[in-house]
Amino acid sequence: MTATPTITSPLRLAGISKQFGAVTAIQQFDLEIEPGEIVALVGDNGAGKSTLVKIISGLYQPTNGEIWISGERAELSDPSDARARGVEVVYQDLALVDLQPVYMNLFLGRELTRGPLRTLDRARMARETQELVDELDIRIPSARAQLSDLSGGQRQGIAIARATHWASGLVLMDEPTAALGVAETARVEETILKLKERGAAVLIVSHNMEQVFRVADRVTVLRRGTQVGTRVVSETSHNELVAMITGLAS
Amino acid sequence: MTTLAAPPRDNTVAGVMRRVPWRASVVYIGFVLVFAFFSITQTEYFLTSTNLTNIVVQAAPITVMAIGAVLVLGIGAIDLSIGSTVALAALSTAVVLETTGSWWIAAVAGLVVGAAVGATNGFFITVMRLPSFLVTLASMGLIAGLARQLTDLQSVPVLDSTFVWLFGGGSLLGVPILIWWTVAAALVGWHVLRQRRFGAHVLAVGNNPRAAQVSGILVNRVKMAVFIVSGMTAALAGILYDGRLGGARYTLGEADLMTVLAAVIVGGTALTGGKASIVGAVAGSLLMSMINNGLILSGLNVSQQMIVRGAIILIAVSLSLRGKKSQ
Numbered sequence A: 001m002t003a004t005p006t007i008t009s010p011l012r013l014a015g016i017s018k019q020f021g022a023v024t025a026i027q028q029f030d031l032e033i034e035p036g037e038i039v040a041l042v043g044d045n046g047a048g049k050s051t052l053v054k055i056i057s058g059l060y061q062p063t064n065g066e067i068w069i070s071g072e073r074a075e076l077s078d079p080s081d082a083r084a085r086g087v088e089v090v091y092q093d094l095a096l097v098d099l100q101p102v103y104m105n106l107f108l109g110r111e112l113t114r115g116p117l118r119t120l121d122r123a124r125m126a127r128e129t130q131e132l133v134d135e136l137d138i139r140i141p142s143a144r145a146q147l148s149d150l151s152g153g154q155r156q157g158i159a160i161a162r163a164t165h166w167a168s169g170l171v172l173m174d175e176p177t178a179a180l181g182v183a184e185t186a187r188v189e190e191t192i193l194k195l196k197e198r199g200a201a202v203l204i205v206s207h208n209m210e211q212v213f214r215v216a217d218r219v220t221v222l223r224r225g226t227q228v229g230t231r232v233v234s235e236t237s238h239n240e241l242v243a244m245i246t247g248l249a250s
Numbered sequence B: 001m002t003t004l005a006a007p008p009r010d011n012t013v014a015g016v017m018r019r020v021p022w023r024a025s026v027v028y029i030g031f032v033l034v035f036a037f038f039s040i041t042q043t044e045y046f047l048t049s050t051n052l053t054n055i056v057v058q059a060a061p062i063t064v065m066a067i068g069a070v071l072v073l074g075i076g077a078i079d080l081s082i083g084s085t086v087a088l089a090a091l092s093t094a095v096v097l098e099t100t101g102s103w104w105i106a107a108v109a110g111l112v113v114g115a116a117v118g119a120t121n122g123f124f125i126t127v128m129r130l131p132s133f134l135v136t137l138a139s140m141g142l143i144a145g146l147a148r149q150l151t152d153l154q155s156v157p158v159l160d161s162t163f164v165w166l167f168g169g170g171s172l173l174g175v176p177i178l179i180w181w182t183v184a185a186a187l188v189g190w191h192v193l194r195q196r197r198f199g200a201h202v203l204a205v206g207n208n209p210r211a212a213q214v215s216g217i218l219v220n221r222v223k224m225a226v227f228i229v230s231g232m233t234a235a236l237a238g239i240l241y242d243g244r245l246g247g248a249r250y251t252l253g254e255a256d257l258m259t260v261l262a263a264v265i266v267g268g269t270a271l272t273g274g275k276a277s278i279v280g281a282v283a284g285s286l287l288m289s290m291i292n293n294g295l296i297l298s299g300l301n302v303s304q305q306m307i308v309r310g311a312i313i314l315i316a317v318s319l320s321l322r323g324k325k326s327q
């Protein structure tokens, strides 16, 4: 991964490291993702997966290394920098506002306004939300429903829809199905595959090996902050990945 | 089509009763009940238009403060310093009016004092990351001390006729000026909370600050703005007391903190943030004023009034907060 940066690749990480005081959370991490590609990031608890996602989303700053987004060197000092570059994140703990309607969540921080007084354009936000959830086939009662009235799967669907709506090239997902049942997981995975069809690059953190094989094109493994390898999903096996994650030969 | 069919509606009496959002309606039901109670027990005077107008006029400072308090509770914080800010702003305004003779410089001075109090609270809450409860508990005492210090416990008369007309005794189109102030404050508050992006950000910060932050909302800026508004609405309340009472005294606003919080909470604004109602707060403030008025007409002495008022507030607040967990 020391090649010259590909202009078109939505994400390129080169030599990313992160220290928290004396703790090394990430060491020398490299990755490049193509448009329309889904890369899974796997590893045991505390391996550094969330830390890496937070670095790419601008929440943490790397101690060392370079982030390139859409072919440009990016210094991300906070999440709005990443957002401005078209990076959207679906967080492990849903970053949604329960007491607001679905459409307000979709437009949180980017609400649409109208008229000289710039009052909130609730009708248009609700309409655009409905169109988007229809397009992504996310089943909710209504775009005007209060978020706390939705199921876990529906909420995760909304979080993904929000990322889809605003991402221009890269969507990061930290365990998007961790809290979901089998049927809801399947629906969310369909939504993720729709993202790929639309040409987005996706980095997905997952503990679920079956899921990795179902949705990802490639998989990269972290063990205690060290990147132990990257495989094309169709050329690896469940056993090989488990061995890489745990560090034990199987 | 992705819309799910709604479950069939239960239109029996029990079903309809279950759908009524009781918690959000406490203030309106309470309003009707209290109104009916005083109408029956106080027939002679309570229902006269003079008295009913008086109820609304008396509510003006509380209503204005309630607008600020709705925003503060909306971000999941609390401002305990509003009562003493009333006194400090009212005295500052009166002193500036006495020295400059200009009604508008005096009013601006009062508002600036309120904004400064709010900004100071906001500084400790955002930059120093201290809980609003502790910060405003401390500033409540500090500001009460400043108010006593300012004029050495002396009252300051407010004699300027323009000032008194505009902030107290005037009337426009046959409607008392204090009612105009109430309506204006309520409209602005409603517009800000419901129609502006700022209002949406306030509720997001109160409901889930992390979600607000990762969505690009400048959480600290929102908190700071809300505390400044709270200081300024308290100051405006102080100015309205100046106008109505024709003078300022360090005791102004002393009992208002409890009344404002009761009005806002009964009105359906959550103490836990993210859920707020301006209309409910205005209704709550009128309810508090009506209770006050009715108790005075009932011939209770001041200590009895305090006891009954405290009990009524306790009942109303527990009704509006009960069952919160299950929702």
Ligand SMILES: Nc1ncnc2c1ncn2[C@@H]1O[C@H](COP(=O)(O)OP(=O)(O)OP(=O)(O)O)[C@@H](O)[C@H]1O
Pocket (backbone or CB within 6 Å): A020, A023, A024, A025, A043, A044, A045, A046, A047, A048, A049, A050, A051, A052
């Ligand atoms: N803000 C922080 N300050 C100090 N240490 C941190 C911080 N965030 C993470 N760490 C440490 O960095 C390491 C990696 O944590 P991280 O949350 O990235 O793991 P993870 O791979 O996402 O784990 P999980 O699968 O449990 O979500 C852990 O040892 C954790 O304690």
Ligand SMILES: [Mg+2]
Pocket (backbone or CB within 6 Å): A049, A050, A051, A092, A174
């Ligand atoms: Mg994690």
